[in-house]
Amino acid sequence: MSDSRTAAPAAKVDFKKALASYVAPRGTFEIIDVPERRYLTVDGHGDPNAAPEYSAALEALYPVAYRLKFASKTQLGRDYVVPPLEGLWWAADMEAFTAARDKSQWDWTMMILVPEWIEDALVGATIAGLAGADAPARLDDVRLASLAEGRCVQTLHIGSYDDEAAVLERMHTEFIPAQGLRMRGTHHEVYLSDPRRVAPEKLRTILRQPVVGPDEGAGRG
Structure with a gap:
């Protein structure tokens, strides 16, 4: 009788369970260290509920992300x-995020994590493979970028995006x-819920802010 065995396929990785930075406490703030990671990104400006470039950004990001998963x-x-x-x-003016909530003044970069085992060349080939007549309008704006946040404060917000202001105010001015x-650096949000499928009051969003000590330098990114 043969003793050979077929190797079991590797388990599918769920980063929302595998990475500590995708888990945050609700109602309190925590300080964590977030290592450098790579993302598929698209930049834009304006109200995400009204700016056409925002919806176009997502329409470019998701096809690349799913095609990259299939390639992996x-x-x-x-x-x-x-x-x-x-x-x-x-x-x-960062007051645009808290008291004013003037979304027309917001700049943004939308992102989806790229697993560390995927090389840059495969990302480039995946993006190139989507080019053509049916390519997303903003495909040429999708880029691979690294983000090194280091020490951060974060919390889990449950509720509407428009209800984040009070939480951010406490994070920024108190904690x-x-x-x-x-x-x-830059205010960072991780959307754990799909707003197309989840009621606004049940949306789960990680709110994150990079920080430094009093004698350390500061800056964006």
């Missing part, structure tokens, strides 16, 4: 759940200063 499974033998959508948000820290 078939070419590399490593399958995974497409990671959640994420966004970096900023404005010339961060109380820890002897200062904000740096």
Whole structure:
């Protein structure tokens, strides 16, 4: 009788369960260290509910993300759940995020994580493979970018995106200063829920802000 065995396929990776930075406490703030990671990204400006370039950004990001997942499974033998959508948000006046909530003043970068085992060349080939007559309008704007956030403060917000302001106000003006820290970089959100399928009051969003100590330099990114 043969003793040979067929190797079991590797388990599908779910980054929302595998990465600590995709899990945050509700109702309190935590300080974590987020290592450098790569993302598929598209930049834009304006109200995400009204700016056509925002919906066009998602229409470009998701096909690349799903095509890349398929390439990883078939070419590399490593399958995974497409990671959640994420966004970096900023404005010339950060009050646009809290008191004013003037979304027309927002700049943003929408992102989807690229697994560390996927090489840059495969990402480039995947994007190129979507080019053609039926290509998403903003496909040429999709780029691979690295983000090194380091020390961050984050929390889990459950509810409407428009209800984030009070949480961010506490994070920015109470918790961060109380820890002897200062904000740096860019406000970061991780969308754990699909707003097309989940009621606004049940949306789960990680709110994250990179920080530095009082004697450290600050800046975006």
